[in-house]
Amino acid sequence: MKVLIHGTGFAGQGHTDAFRWAGADVVGMVGRTEHVVQEVAGKLAIPYAGTDWAAALDACQPDIVSIATPGGAHYEVIKQALARDCHVFVDKPMTHSGETAVELRNLAQAKGVKTAYAASFxxxxxxxxxxxxxxxxxxxxxxxxxxxxxxxxxxxxxxxxxxxxxxxxxxxxxxxxxxxxxxxxxxxxxxxxxxxxxxxxxxxxxxxxxxxxxxxxxxxxxxxxxxxxxxxxxxxxxxxxxxxxxxxxxxxxxxxxxxxxxxxxxxxxxxxxxxxxxxxxxxxxxxxxxxxxxxxxxxxxxxxxxxxxxxxxxNPDVKGETEQCWHYLAREFLADIQGKDVPHYPTFKDGAQYQQIIDVIRQNDNWTDITDLA
CATH class of the missing domain: 3.30.360.10 (Dihydrodipicolinate Reductase; domain 2)
Structure with a gap:
């Protein structure tokens, strides 16, 4: 299974290690800054590095994309990956809003691809x-x-x-x-x-x-x-x-x-x-x-x-609590894609639900004014 990573920071490097440990081939990495993505990909021995996500999708032809950037950068890159029938592993939050998260959940369901949502602790x-x-x-x-x-x-x-x-x-x-x-x-x-x-x-x-x-x-x-x-x-x-x-x-x-x-x-x-x-x-x-x-x-x-x-x-024998949990979820995700029976793991269904819940909480309008009580 070929994996393309979006993100060069802590999560991008962590996802790379997790998918390799689970048995996948990390074929490319995309970042926002040319010299940074070249440096990180070189350090991790990832063959393809670039700043253009669409070009990377075309060049690498991944089976799986792993989205390891802040949540506000998820929506467009996931849409592009789904258009190419990629399975998607995304770190939390799924997106920046419940509306966009629901849209991506529905697109993934229509495509019939597998999704994983890394609320993984x-x-x-x-x-x-x-x-x-x-x-x-x-x-x-x-x-x-x-x-x-x-x-x-x-x-x-x-x-x-x-x-x-x-x-x-x-x-x-x-x-x-x-x-x-x-x-x-x-x-x-x-x-x-x-x-x-x-x-x-x-x-x-x-x-x-x-x-x-x-x-x-x-x-x-x-x-x-x-x-x-x-x-x-x-x-x-x-x-x-x-x-x-x-x-x-x-x-x-x-x-x-x-x-x-x-x-x-x-x-x-x-x-x-x-x-x-x-x-x-x-x-x-x-x-x-x-x-x-x-x-x-x-x-x-x-x-x-x-x-x-x-x-x-x-428990994956790797350093760091966050990294251990990424490894665990990547293993479950790959096994599911390969048709093996695995216990339920978080998917876009959960991610979209959580994002809508966050929108509700952020309205912050649950208070009852009691100043007129006797």
Whole structure:
């Protein structure tokens, strides 16, 4: 299977490694800047490198395209790939809006191609362990879930795609997508109702040239933030959110209540965590995406649980939580394309649903004015 990568940064390089590990042939890479794409493709020994996506599709004739750019750059390149009957692997967010995400989902369904949506932290080993425990009845009927995270991001990270809604920025697009996928994978994906509040705590960020890799953007924070010649860009996305949801579950007689709480700019006091509560017990996992130690609460005590050997064996032996999950999903995706039986994985169906949910939350119109109450 031939794969063409769109994106040269952390995700582009990560997708390249994931597809190679899964057994595919990465034949090309496209980026926005000529010298950057040539440098990255050369480093990764990718034979084709360029800045013209349509030309790359024609030259490489890929079976699969892997979209590893910010969400605002997804729509047109995915449309072009679908027109050529390519299977599509896309990082989250699927696009910058629910409308465009639904359009791409419908196009992919009409084409009959396979799609994968990389809200992929559902494949963290402790999450897979929690899914098994819940399915086996270890906590009884699931009743509640809470996902709590505080990132304490530097307010002066250079202005870029993460600050702009049209570019696919915002914490809902880049944090909530993962936690919603995690909860849906463990308790069930029948998302029935949602309510949320968002807040832009940032306001503005310095504009700096030369940032090409999301993971190194902190290195570009200006030394003198009071420089009168420094230019600033205005944020138009949320940096904090609180979301409540109800999910129908085949394991529960009533909808499961879920709290998603994220503060992008505030420090944590205790560890970030995900907790699954049930009628008979609970599961606590350290880490904002549940990649840490899993503990089970039964008979009045929390007990750390060892990871099952088969889950250990299935976990890709690569460095980095994000990279492990990309590898896992790429393996599932390739196996499905090749006609093998695989468990359900996130697709454009999920991506379009999540994007519409984000649009609803961002309306931020769920408040009830109680100033006239006695």
């Amino acid at each position: 559902r494949y963290a080993p402790s999450i897979l362990h929690a899914k098994r425990l819940v399915a086996d009845g270890a906590i009884g009927e699931p009743t509640e879930v809470e996902c709590i995270s505080h990132f304490n991001l530097d307010r002066n990270i250079p202005f870029g795609w993460s600050h702009e809604a049209a570019a696919g920025g915002g914490r809902l697009n880049n944090n909530f997508t993962h936690t919603l996928s995690i909860v849906a994978s463990v308790v069930g994906d029948d998302i029935q109702s949602i309510i949320g509040e968002v807040r832009d705590d940032l306001g503005r960020a310095p504009i700096v040239e030369g940032v090409h890799n999301f993971m190194t953007r902190r290195d570009f924070i200006p030394d003198d933030l009071n420089d009168p010649t420094l230019k600033w860009g205005d944020s138009d996305v949320e940096w904090s959110y609180t979301v409540l949801a109800k999910l129908g579950s085949p394991l529960a007689s009533k909808p499961v209540s879920v709290l998603f709480k994220h503060g992008g700019l505030v420090p944590r006091f205790h560890e970030d965590h995900i907790v699954f509560y049930g009628a008979k017990g609970a599961i606590y996992i350290k880490g904002h995406y549940g990649s840490g130690q899993l503990s089970l609460y039964l008979d009045g005590a929390w007990v750390d649980q060892d990871l099952p050997e088969d889950i250990k064996a299935a």
